[in-house]
């Protein structure tokens with residue numbers, strides 16, 4: 348059986364950043380991704396200035412915005428800054444770039460490899476041809492997203508899950524918009540994130556158990572009121588895990604959505620996945636690394652969680668809270684970049 352110092356399950360941003368950082372330090376690392384190609388993921392592709400904008404090559408940025416608009420039931424606020432507050436990226440392109448960087452650093456990346464089972468010191472994998480084989484690990488990193496097998500293997504429940512639904516429609520749109528429409532999305536929101544040749548139109552709610560048909564109907568009704576006809580566009584939905592319960596479990600580690608590091612308030616998870624992937628890699632290389640970046644992210648995430656919890660009560664409560672939030676943003680008592688991005 349072939350053995351690696353580190354095996355990473357999952358080739359999203361969390362797994363790829365972890366693989367690159369480990370390989371740069373000379374660690375023999377294998378990343379296993381079950382999809383045929385790296386990068387494709389249901390996502391609005393929004394990245395923030397304090398998060399990823401400054402870290403990805405400029406040619407990956409599809410659109411960037413020095414202005415963004417937030418609407419509640421009764422108010423509207425528009426932020427303007429000199430530098431872009433938010434930009435959009437294409438997840439496939441981000442994935443390809445991150446894979447190339449990891450491979451350049453010396454990581455092995457195998458696609459079409461579904462990790463089926465985790466055993467003490469080895470994983471059982473089935474490839475695209477249906478061939479099953481085992482690979483040995485010294486350390487195992489679960490970067491396998493919100494329905495993580497590695498997390499389930501550790502018997503860690505995921506009780507705080509959000510759901511996001513996205514339509515990637517062809518066309519163009521000028522503004523980046525967030526709609527805190529509590530009548531339709533309660534303590535979630537609808538978004539319009541323009542890309543280069545498409546527009547991401549979608550909605551997020553920080554809880555599951557919402558009948559998908561009802562969620563979709565509400566999203567379509569809201570989109571139509573904004574002038575978007577989405578009948579011909581396929582809807583795509585996925586879970587977003589924000590139930591963080593630690594990242595280090597002996598020789599097994601969790602990063603990104605598998606660790607529950609996304610924001611429960613906004614659903615932002617690309618930057619937390621990348622930062623946690625790098626941090627876990629550094630901690631594997633040097634066990635004395637304080638992993639301060641994860642601690643900082645968890646503090647932010649807990650702040651977001653408090654808003655989600657406060658808004659989870661009655662409809663009236665939720666509306667009042669969202670209006671208060673927008674009012675504080677209007678009065679500049681809350682800074683969008685500092686308080687609402689991860």
Ligand SMILES: Cc1cc2nc3c(=O)[nH]c(=O)nc-3n(C[C@H](O)[C@H](O)[C@H](O)COP(=O)(O)OP(=O)(O)OC[C@H]3O[C@@H](n4cnc5c(N)ncnc54)[C@H](O)[C@@H]3O)c2cc1C
Pocket residue numbers: 356357358359360361362379380381382386388389390391392393394460461462463490491492493495496510511512513549583584585586587602603604605609614615616617618620
């Ligand atoms: C509708 C929607 C919109 C979103 N919009 C944004 C946004 O605008 N900005 C933002 O920052 N975040 C957004 N997110 C969240 C973001 O997509 C995730 O937080 C982010 O992708 C997490 O990265 P990750 O590497 O942890 O996991 P993922 O990107 O989910 O990657 C996990 C990988 O593991 C693979 N995998 C899973 N199981 C196995 C297995 N058993 N064997 C092998 N491989 C496996 C999967 O195929 C996948 O490629 C959105 C999410 C949704 C659902």
